[in-house]
Amino acid sequence: MTRIVIVGAAAAGLAATEELRRSGFDGAITLVGEEPHAPYDRPPLSKQALDGSWDAARLRLRSDSDLAVLNATFLSGRRAVAADAAHRTVTLDGGEELAYDGLVIATGVKPLRVDGDGLLTLRTLEDAERLRSRLQPGARVIIVGAGFLGTELAAAAATRGCKVTLLDSCNSLLARLGSPISRHVASLHAAHGVDVHSRVRVTHVDAAGAELADGEYLAADVVVACTGSVATTWWLEGSGIPLDDGVLCAADCSATPGIVAAGDVARWFNPAYGRLMRVEHRTNATQQGAHAARTLLAELDGGRGDAYFSVPYAWSHQFDTRIQLHGVVLDSDDTEIVAGSEADGSFIVAHREQDRLVGIIGVNAALRDLRPWQQQVYAEAALLTAPVG
Amino acid sequence: MTARIELDEPRCVASGLCVMVAPDVFDQRNDDGIAIVLSEEPADETLAGVREAVTLCPAAALRLVTV
Numbered sequence: 285m286t287r288i289v290i291v292g293a294a295a296a297g298l299a300a301t302e303e304l305r306r307s308g309f310d311g312a313i314t315l316v317g318e319e320p321h322a323p324y325d326r327p328p329l330s331k332q333a334l335d336g337s338w339d340a341a342r343l344r345l346r347s348d349s350d351l352a353v354l355n356a357t358f359l360s361g362r363r364a365v366a367a368d369a370a371h372r373t374v375t376l377d378g379g380e381e382l383a384y385d386g387l388v389i390a391t392g393v394k395p396l397r398v399d400g401d402g403l404l405t406l407r408t409l410e411d412a413e414r415l416r417s418r419l420q421p422g423a424r425v426i427i428v429g430a431g432f433l434g435t436e437l438a439a440a441a442a443t444r445g446c447k448v449t450l451l452d453s454c455n456s457l458l459a460r461l462g463s464p465i466s467r468h469v470a471s472l473h474a475a476h477g478v479d480v481h482s483r484v485r486v487t488h489v490d491a492a493g494a495e496l497a498d499g500e501y502l503a504a505d506v507v508v509a510c511t512g513s514v515a516t517t518w519w520l521e522g523s524g525i526p527l528d529d530g531v532l533c534a535a536d537c538s539a540t541p542g543i544v545a546a547g548d549v550a551r552w553f554n555p556a557y558g559r560l561m562r563v564e565h566r567t568n569a570t571q572q573g574a575h576a577a578r579t580l581l582a583e584l585d586g587g588r589g590d591a592y593f594s595v596p597y598a599w600s601h602q603f604d605t606r607i608q609l610h611g612v613v614l615d616s617d618d619t620e621i622v623a624g625s626e627a628d629g630s631f632i633v634a635h636r637e638q639d640r641l642v643g644i645i646g647v648n649a650a651l652r653d654l655r656p657w658q659q660q661v662y663a664e665a666a667l668l669t670a671p672v673g
Numbered sequence: 674m675t676a677r678i679e680l681d682e683p684r685c686v687a688s689g690l691c692v693m694v695a696p697d698v699f700d701q702r703n704d705d706g707i708a709i710v711l712s713e714e715p716a717d718e719t720l721a722g723v724r725e726a727v728t729l730c731p732a733a734a735l736r737l738v739t740v
């Protein structure tokens with residue numbers, strides 16, 4: 285019987301499992317996940333799980349009965365510690381070896397550790413529960429890093445009545461989204477009482493507070509590092525699988541024969557933009573998980589997978605503001621507000637590269653206004669993909 | 674046996690993926706893009722698309738249950 289092993293039991297791993305079965309794969313599937321939980325969702329961890337509106341049960345991606353239908357062996361609370369691409373084995377903690385015909389790598393990312401004792405991070409259910417109990421009204425909270433995670437966390441903490449300070453270095457993600465967005469988000473946070481320190485350098489930080497380069501010291505009850513993440517590939521060192529800021533994949537999401545990768549951990553050649561990309565967004569995790577599963581099945585069948593053509597989509601909710609991103613929107617120096625206005629709190633920003641529309645960001649934008657731009661982003665991406673001649 | 678779609682609306686994040694893979698079954702609200710189920714008991718020929726939408730939904734907001 286054909287054996288497929290999937291390492292990482294979250295959004296991407298689950299989507300791969302479902303797609304294998306949906307495509308009629310009737311071999312053995314083993315899903316290995318180091319977290320002692322059924323697959324759960326991460327985006328609500330900085331939103332509904334922090335403001336307390338959702339409990340842990342609500343975070344689950346699938347019910348027990350939906351999981352049972354997949355007829356997969358689910359090894360939860362087990363960690364893969366090594367892989368061997370030549371012999372097609374994965375080694376688990378405890379030394380057990382799993383032999384596979386096909387392997388799906390879906391181990392996501394881990395928070396980048398910052399030097400400093402007692403700093404909290406937010407990636408797992410346990411992180412969210414710990415944070416929620418610490419975010420008491422009146423607590424002084426310092427958040428280092430004003431990317432999506434840091435700004436969403438700041439909004440959740442401020443909403444819970446904490447005194448929030450957001451420390452932002454120059455190259456944070458929201459700054460990378462261009463000035464209309466970073467300006468808008470900064471004023472949104474300021475309006476809700478968040479103390480935003482932009483372009484600061486933190487010289488020392490620990491659980492008691494942060495010291496800035498200009499000598500200022502900020503004391504705190506809770507300090508959270510939201511300073512980015514690293515792909516979880518430590519267990520693949522020496523495996524024979526190509527690694528380069530993630531698992532390096534071809535356009536079809538295959539890494540080496542019999543191995544595909546998907547989700548936050550995968551860096552693949554995206555034909556929609558003609559470049560290597562690693563996308564840390566929730567929608568990509570499911571789409572790529574499903575795609576990688578199809579590629580693996582094609583390969584096991586002696587064929588080849590299709591290219592994974594992807595126009596990334598992400599969203600962020602902060603206070604009452606809804607931000608939606610389609611396409612490539614980082615670090616472009618050609619941004620323009622094409623609809624609405626910052627003053628109204630509802631607008632659309634277009635991102636271009638060499639006059640080509642590559643991405644759009646909607647802030648509280650109505651679908652009817654956003655959709656034509658979204659369609660144009662898709663059309664432009666398809667143009668690049670089309671074979672020349 | 675009929676299949677019924679359940680949409681857990683507060684989960685929806687307006688990605689529009691369901692509309693993309695099963696346009697006869699789903700739509701989105703104009704103001705905020707939240708999904709709308711056009712036919713709760715989808716016709717057999719649309720079921721493959723609906724199953725794909727259930728897998729792809731980035732908010733796990735869709736279920737297909739047989740009743």
Ligand SMILES: Cc1cc2nc3c(=O)[nH]c(=O)nc-3n(C[C@H](O)[C@H](O)[C@H](O)COP(=O)(O)OP(=O)(O)OC[C@H]3O[C@@H](n4cnc5c(N)ncnc54)[C@H](O)[C@@H]3O)c2cc1C
Pocket residue numbers: 291292293294295296297316317318319325326327328329330362363364365390391392393406407408433516519546547548549563564565566567569597598599600601
């Ligand atoms: C707080 C938070 C909020 C977010 N909000 C948004 C949002 O609003 N919108 C958006 O688009 N995206 C958001 N994201 C990003 C989104 O959640 C990720 O893109 C998505 O979770 C990626 O899924 P994945 O399955 O690829 O990886 P992960 O979710 O990281 O899952 C990987 C799994 O593999 C397990 N694992 C790792 N190593 C091993 C090993 N060696 N052996 C066994 N198991 C292992 C991990 O424990 C984990 O369970 C958010 C992320 C976080 C943390």
